[in-house]
Amino acid sequence: MVSDFAFNATTGIYEPLDSALNEISNVEYSEYMDLNATIPGAISLTSTLPGSPTLTADVTVLNSIGIEFYQKVGANYYLFSTGNALKIQNVF
Numbered sequence: 001m002v003s004d005f006a007f008n009a010t011t012g013i014y015e016p017l018d019s020a021l022n023e024i025s026n027v028e029y030s031e032y033m034d035l036n037a038t039i040p041g042a043i044s045l046t047s048t049l050p051g052s053p054t055l056t057a058d059v060t061v062l063n064s065i066g067i068e069f070y071q072k073v074g075a076n077y078y079l080f081s082t083g084n085a086l087k088i089q090n091v092f
Contacts, residue, residue: 001021001022001023001024001025001049001053001055001059001060001061001062002022002023002059002060002062003016003017003018003019003021003022003023003058003059003060004016004017004018004058004059004060005017017058018056018058018059020053021053021055021056021058021059022059024049024050024051024053025049026047026048026049026050027047028045028046028047029045030043030045032070032072032077060091060092061091061092062088062090062091063088063089063090063091063092064086064087064088064089065086065087065089066084066085066086066087067084067085067086068080068084069083069084
């Protein structure tokens with residue numbers, strides 16, 4: 001969540017209009033998925049902002065989807081350092 005900003009002539013800087021809601025975030029992860037396996041149906045994740053804040057007209061919520069690629073070695077998963085992706089799915 002990102003607040004709108006406005007210039008404060010007293011301090012000479014731009015400040016968030018709603019500092020309490022600025023930069024609130026949450027990240028959810030799915031289970032590891034094998035790229036060679038068939039995924040049965042849709043994948044659904046639910047993410048809830050901490051504290052269940054009441055949104056105001058001065059904030060924007062950015063809903064993003066990220067994909068990280070891992071390599072499985074034995075029972076362990078290791079994150080690749082390149083090739084990951086992020087998409088901003090929705091803005092409201």
